[in-house]
Amino acid sequence: MNESNVCERARAAALLFHRRALVLRRLFFEPRSPRATMACVNALLALSLPGIQAFGQTGPLGGQLRILTNAQTGTSYNVVLSDCGKLVTFANPNNVAVVLPAAGDAGLPNGCWIDIQNTGPGTATFTASGSTVDGSAGFALLSNQGLRILSNGAAYYTQRGQGSSNGGGALSIQSSGTSLGPAATLNIVSGTGFTCIPQVNAGVMTFQCNADTSILATKATLQGGSNPQICVSSSGSGSTYAASCGTTLTAYAARQTLFWYADVPNASTTPTLNIDTLGAKTMVRQDGSALAINDIRAGTLYRIWHDGTSIRVVEAGLGSGSGGGSTPVIPHAIGFTFDGGGAALTAGTTKYLTVPFACTITAWNMAVDAGTATVKTWKTTTGTAVPTAANSISTTGVSISSGTAIHSANLSDFTTTSIATNDILGFNLSAVSGATQVNFIVECDQ
Secondary structure, three states: OOHHHHHHHHHHHHHHHHHHHHHHHHHHHOOOOHHHHHHHHHHHHHHHOOOOOOOOOOEEEOOEEEOOEEEEOOOEEEOOHHHOOOEEEEOOOOOEEEEEOOEOOOOEOOOOEEEEEEOOOOOEEEEEOOOOEOOEOEEEEOOOEEEEEEEOOOOEEEOOOOOOOOOOOOEEEEEOOEEEEEEOOOOOOOOOOEEEEEEEEOOEEEEEEEEOOOOOOOHHHHHOOOOOOEEEEOOOOOOEEEEEEOOOOOOOOOOEEEEEEEOOOOOOOOOEEEEOOOOEEEEEEOOOOOOOOOOOOOOEEEEEEEOOOOEEEOOOOOOOOOOOOOOOOOEEEEEEEEEOOOOOOOOOOEEEEEEOOOEEEEEEEEEEOOOEEEEEEEEEOOOOOOOOHHHEOEOOOEEEOOOOEEEEOOOOOEOOOEEOOOEEEEEEEEEEEOOOEEEEEEEEEO
């Protein structure tokens, strides 16, 4: 044995005896808590008897430190004091919930360290009871992840530096300031009406969220002609309206609110509205009472809502004046008398006139001295020519076949009932038999 080896062994022996003396002094001459006394005894045995484990903890064995293992296979586990100095593993097919006791004498004392490894396919979530881990409520380990956790007697720290700062690892998840616990994975899920696309660039995660325009209407749509809440009628009937919405309505629902554009006035007190072929519903006033004739005006946009049985027309019968009351309807009689001067009339005669105001045809009247007659109505815009048969707004014409007078609000023969200012009307006696005089009048409301 050379001089150098002798010196090195002498130094090692002196250091060993110095450590033993220090432990003995602390054990027998310094006041210690029971937990600290146990720690001193463990240290003394470890220094005195290499290769022997004190109190089942990790200890030296020859020239190598042997680490004991606590293999857990359940879905939950509470860490205990005897886990200090061990490797604790978790190997359950599902997620595992692990609780750490408070850092300190009541739980894991200062200096306690534990190696942790998640060997299962799920996520092991660790929550510190009454303490923090790297400043957070806990952490999570994915499959095949591990770390070393240490107690300083007041809090826990990890060797990998997991926490809420830039050390990586688990996030401390909160909702409106309320902690939801730690999580190692952030899952972005698109919801109804919006989509979110996460992107990571140079370590920065960005979320791009956009509205789903197949569900949420855009500003351009709401301000344009394809507003999904606007339904337009073009049926030409004042008793059985049909309408189509900007976005096809799939079902009626109680308190469902829409806007409806009426093309013709109502010619019935119980008109129906069939929206997007969902079925005809009787229309009533806002208070549920029956409509009056002409409560609905042509070319007017109404708010409507479904009460579960009928469709209520909010502004039906109401005017647009500042007083909010009813707007007076001014009826006008527009027509001509075909006069044979005592001789029998023949078909084909047409009378013309210009209407100097806008109005809506709501009814028609015909009177004869005898026989039958049919009259068609023609219409063209103001200009340099009178209307012809090509401008007819009648289908087959309206007729009187019995009696000598008739009044009717049935406008189904008219292809339109709207008259614009200065429109030129033509009344054509398309058929007549046995009459020497025929009077035809349309009622046009202003």
